[in-house]
Amino acid sequence: MVDSILTMTGIGKSFPGVRALADVSLTVRRGEIHAICGENGAGKSTLMKVLSGVYPHGSYDGEFTFDGQACEFGGIRDSEHRGIVIIHQELALCPQLSIAENIFLGNEQTARGLIDWNRTNHRAAELLDRVGLREPAVTPISELGVGKQQLVEIAKALSKKVRLLILDEPTAALGEEDSRHLLDLLRGLREDGVTCVIVSHKLNEIMAIADSITILRDGRTIETLDVRADDVSEDRIIAGMVGRDLEHRFPPHEPKIGAEALRIEDWTVHSPTRPEHKVVDAASLVLRRGEIVGLAGLMGAGRTELAMSVFGRSYGRDISGRLVKDGKEIHARTVREAIGHGIAYVTEDRKRYGLNLIEDVKRNISAAGLGKLARRGWVNENEEHQVAGKFRRSMNIKVPTVDTVTGTLSGGNQQKVVLSKWIFTDPDVLILDEPTRGIDVGAKYEIYSIINGLADEGKAVLVVSSELPELLGLCDRIYTLAAGRITGELSRAEATQERLMQHMTRNQEHIP
Structure with a gap:
């Protein structure tokens, strides 16, 4: 009999105009590294937010159990109390605070109503040693690179006695060396009995580290593969993700x-x-x-x-x-x-430099070429809407309307918006x-x-x-x-x- 720590059944989640999850089921074995794969918009991050209490009980369909007990989390504190901790792709650290302060933020080490700094820094140092980070616990987060900040997030999770660690695209912004170190750390956590769920687009990393792989497509579970028992290959995962074989990863092209x-x-x-x-x-x-x-x-x-x-x-x-x-x-x-x-430049950091995430798709697309839409100093909003609609169709941007807030889009669709913005300037x-x-x-x-x-x-x-x-x-x-x-x-x-x-x-x- 499979010793499962997590079982999710019939999970569904809707947003205005979008069905993000539809009858998703998932079983995670105790002490394994379980990968979640799927295209942008497949529902991976939404599912993890349901699991971690970001989306509270009552806002989704279905049910799930953790370690044999039903879960009805009202918020993220409830899930952390049970030992479920999520590390989002966008790291939630305060750059002005020290490593130790970040690790115990909201979980301060106190004595007689005051923060015990000796205990805080000492416990932080122990956690940093466990994750392989040699920086002093008093180092400000702003002095660390993204790879080391990821390790601080994991140390923070360990301080909460984590039993199920969820990592959403943990190596997306990391170089090869930092990625290798992080994957080695996850293997070490698995040996210590910590169950990990990792969401990632990097199939080579998934193949290297995962024990099981669940594939989502269009908000539904396609299949779960046992890496040790099934004939698993990158091509098989891709076929499940996109619903077709990709014989060639790159479209044919004859340059002129x-x-x-x-x-x-x-x-x-x-x-x-x-x-x-x-x-x-x-x-x-x-x-x-x-x-x-x-x-x-x-x-x-x-x-x-x-x-x-x-x-x-x-x-x-x-x-x-x-x-x-x-x-x-x-x-x-x-x-x-x-x-x-x-000349046009599409930045590597679309969320920080390429897009206004709280603005709609329409205004992001027109941002770099407003002069083409201006008449006597005023932007022609009807023409702006038409231009955005044209790019929505030609670039296959998956949104209900061009009035959709850009921050709600998947990464691939956000990238298409950035490209549309610069193509609209008609660069050479x-x-x-x-x-x-x-x-x-x-x-x-x-x-x-x-x-x-x-x-x-x-x-x-x-x-x-x-x-x-x-x-x-x-x-x-x-x-x-x-x-x-x-x-x-x-x-x-x-x-x-x-x-x-x-x-x-x-x-x-x-x-x-």
Whole structure:
């Protein structure tokens, strides 16, 4: 008999105009790592919010039991009292407070009505040692990177005597090394008897760590796979997620490469906080119309810094070098000037820099091109609505109406809104920084098709990505960057993961 710690039956959840969950069932075995997979909008995060009490009893259909007892949580405190703790994709830490203060926030260690700081810091240090974080407990959260902040969140969960730990996209914003460390920590927690439920789009990580995998599609349970007993492969998971086989992860594309669109020459950028440090060092690259060009590099190589500095000098100081567009030198000293010269930049952090999450889809799409809708200083709202509706259809943005608040959309649909915003400006050069970060394999295919379509329209596209298979499958030519310098340039025929990695780990001005 299966020793299950969690059983969910017939779970349903609706929002205005949307049925997010419809008759979802889930069984999690005690002491296992159970993965939840599905496309954006499949209902994964909604299901976890039902489980953790974010959506209280009475706001959803169905029922669930934890450790044999029925659960009717009125809020997140009720679930934590039972040992169920959720770590959301957007970390809930106070940057001004110390690690110890964050760990015990709302669960303060007191003596005679006052906080016992010695006990607080001592217990925090013990928890940090357990998760493998060596920083002192008094360190402010603002001094930690995202990977270490994830570890603080887990330490916080352990302080609450967690029995079921839920992690929603825990490695979405992490580099390879931080991701590996986090997965090792989860294996250690499993050995200590902590059951984990992990929601993730990264199938290679799921295959490496999960004992069981439940696949959701369109708010319904498709199947649960036992990794140890079933014939589980990434292709099988993908077929369950999208309802079809993806024989090719990338849509077929025959490039029609034209004239040079943008030349970046001897581009040098200094750090805004350390003026003596060159973040980008004499980088030169060429983008042609109809061509998709990749930019590869390890974390800290300067990829995003290069992209942002070209786009209206929105990063860095003491920037030097030349931008030559269509054979003529241009000056893009501000974002407005860059847009005026036909350059657009889709940020890697869409929630922080790319979108106004409390505004509707319509106004997000029109934000960068309001001048095209203005008449005597007033925006034509009817035309704005028509433009947004056009992009909603052409980009397949899954929303009831363009008046939907953007923050309620899935990651893939948010990314389509960001792309729509910049495509509306009708750019000649489109810089895409991590265009598929945090979105599932089905939505990725749609984004790749959109990128191919932009190239076919004669636009020059620069794709910055930390995923080498993505660059190899999508790009016609790839530059490599190391320590701010261009170290290689490879055609699609020449490029392999091994060759790219060789160039990415070298620190030379140029390797032919």
